[in-house]
Amino acid sequence: MRRRPRWIAASAVAAILPAGQMSAAGHTTTLQSGVYSEAQARRGESGYLRACERCHAVDLRGDLAEEIPALAEDDFLRRWDGRTLDDLFLKVSRTMPATAPASLTAREYIDIVAYLLKANGFRSGPEDLDADSARLQRIAFGAAAPQARVADEPTEALTALDYFEIRQLNARFVHGLDSAADQGTLFAGVFTADGVYVDAAGAVHEGRAALAEYARRDPDRRKGPTNVKHYIANDVVEPGQGSARGRGYVLMATRGQVGATTTAAARDDLTDGGQYWDELVRTREGWRIRRRTLVRPGASPAVPTVLPPWREPEGPIPPPPSVPSLTADDYTEIYQLYAKYGYTFDSGADKGYAWANLFTPDGVHVNAINPLEYLKGRDINALFAYGGLRLAGGFVTLNPAPAPKNPLSIAHILTSILLEPTEEGVVGKAYRLTGAVTPDGRVTLAPGGVYFDLLVRTAEGWRYQESWYLRPEIAVPQGAKRFVSPHRAN
Numbered sequence: 001m002r003r004r005p006r007w008i009a010a011s012a013v014a015a016i017l018p019a020g021q022m023s024a025a026g027h028t029t030t031l032q033s034g035v036y037s038e039a040q041a042r043r044g045e046s047g048y049l050r051a052c053e054r055c056h057a058v059d060l061r062g063d064l065a066e067e068i069p070a071l072a073e074d075d076f077l078r079r080w081d082g083r084t085l086d087d088l089f090l091k092v093s094r095t096m097p098a099t100a101p102a103s104l105t106a107r108e109y110i111d112i113v114a115y116l117l118k119a120n121g122f123r124s125g126p127e128d129l130d131a132d133s134a135r136l137q138r139i140a141f142g143a144a145a146p147q148a149r150v151a152d153e154p155t156e157a158l159t160a161l162d163y164f165e166i167r168q169l170n171a172r173f174v175h176g177l178d179s180a181a182d183q184g185t186l187f188a189g190v191f192t193a194d195g196v197y198v199d200a201a202g203a204v205h206e207g208r209a210a211l212a213e214y215a216r217r218d219p220d221r222r223k224g225p226t227n228v229k230h231y232i233a234n235d236v237v238e239p240g241q242g243s244a245r246g247r248g249y250v251l252m253a254t255r256g257q258v259g260a261t262t263t264a265a266a267r268d269d270l271t272d273g274g275q276y277w278d279e280l281v282r283t284r285e286g287w288r289i290r291r292r293t294l295v296r297p298g299a300s301p302a303v304p305t306v307l308p309p310w311r312e313p314e315g316p317i318p319p320p321p322s323v324p325s326l327t328a329d330d331y332t333e334i335y336q337l338y339a340k341y342g343y344t345f346d347s348g349a350d351k352g353y354a355w356a357n358l359f360t361p362d363g364v365h366v367n368a369i370n371p372l373e374y375l376k377g378r379d380i381n382a383l384f385a386y387g388g389l390r391l392a393g394g395f396v397t398l399n400p401a402p403a404p405k406n407p408l409s410i411a412h413i414l415t416s417i418l419l420e421p422t423e424e425g426v427v428g429k430a431y432r433l434t435g436a437v438t439p440d441g442r443v444t445l446a447p448g449g450v451y452f453d454l455l456v457r458t459a460e461g462w463r464y465q466e467s468w469y470l471r472p473e474i475a476v477p478q479g480a481k482r483f484v485s486p487h488r489a490n
């Protein structure tokens with residue numbers, strides 16, 4: 001028998017270990033047989049909410065960022081596989097709550113253990129679980145455990161389309177925030193009507209009017225259709241009941257002042273970053289953010305409370321969109337198109353045709369920074385991607401001996417892809433991170449500009465009809481103006 005935790009007074013041991021149950025130690029008990037009672041688990045739940053919830057969370061998921069382990073589901077069961085209830089009881093009763101170990105009574109601890117069993121899907125039985133070390137040692141987590149679990153609460157699975165729509169929500173968030181389009185209402189529309197954004201300073205912006213006002217704030221006077229500041233990556237979505245939890249990494253660019261001697265590439269930098277922690281809900285209008293908190297690595301975040309179940313307020317059913325929305329297959333193909341843009345252009349593969357073939361046969365590529373770079377048609381686009389064109393000195397000339405491109409370069413990293421179906425096709429807006437590989441193999445990364453694209457569905461699949469590369473320092477050219485407007489409407 002293990003040594004009892006020192007905080008259990010002798011009289012308490014006597015009280016909780018009546019002789020009859022001591023002898024029960026001879027039997028082998030399994031977790032399947034119902035080793036705790038419902039009433040005990042209910043007591044344990046309130047104990048848990050008092051002493052454990054603020055760290056391990058109300059749904060027992062813990063907090064990855066704070067290195068607080070989950071106390072439920074596969075992670076937890078894997079860690080405890082092969083160990084006994086005694087091990088768990090000792091762990092909990094001797095070391096938890098982490099800030100006040102051994103501060104509860106044995107009864108409170110064993111009740112909480114019962115609650116943890118219930119939360120992990122093990123069935124209850126007629127009797128309470130006792131804090132009897134010898135008995136607890138005979139009950140192990142293990143291979144048999146999963147069969148003992150009752151079916152999980154049905155969490156509604158997300159479809160592929162749900163994942164894409166949530167990704168679009170993230171893209172609309174950054175484009176809405178960076179552009180302040182439509183007086184901030186593009187940004188505000190990403191949230192539920194009572195949605196909340198907690199910014200880096202911990203300030204709370206609640207409700208669409210306040211959110212739009214937040215998006216309009218522009219201390220650096222840089223907001224507009226070509227402003228690039230927030231890059232979101234690594235969108236993670238975990239499904240719940242008509243809701244989801246999301247996470248994302250966010251990188252933030254700082255734009256320096258344009259000086260006579262500073263080049264565009266030199267004055268921008270990625271200077272900040274963090275994570276978004278989200279509560280997302282499915283509404284009549286589609287997926288929306290109910291609460292998003294920006295969490296910085298340096299700060300110690302307040303563990304967000306879990307919101308009560310979402311109930312949609314009464315309201316009119318929005319009319320169906322005037323142009324068909326995209327299917328999951330459309331999203332898959334279009335995201336692939338954007339992903340291939342970098343690989344094909346940066347490598348110049350297939351004599352540039354790998355890139356040119358992402359366009360329609362009469363597709364147009366414009367880099368608005370270079371007045372000469374208005375290229376139309378696959379052959380000319382291929383020649384350009386291969387390095388066969390010189391665009392300098394006011395003339396386009398052939399470069400008869402293009403230097404081979406480095407197929408492993410990572411120059412065009414496209415993120416935050418926002419896709420809006422329009423009558424003409426799908427208007428895409430994407431941010432570029434500009435990577436460069438130096439001859440000695442080092443990689444540098446800098447904020448780049450913004451793409452406005454028109455994508456069309458052809459017999460070959462989705463293709464670029466037009467792709468415009470813009471930067472904040474240049475005015476939106478006439479030909480690209482029509483792409484700015486779809487992003488102003490929501």
Ligand code: HEC
Nearest residue numbers: 051052055067068069076079091092095096097098099112
């Ligand atoms: C102040 C925050 C905090 C509180 C409150 C807290 N814990 Fe923990 N808990 C932690 C941290 C951090 C760890 C990881 C370090 C460790 O294992 O000691 C942990 C680990 C655990 C583990 C081990 C998990 C595993 O799979 O390895 C269990 C079980 C546990 N806690 C249960 C509880 C219970 C039950 C309570 C309430 C009585 C509680 N904790 C209260 C922070 C907390």
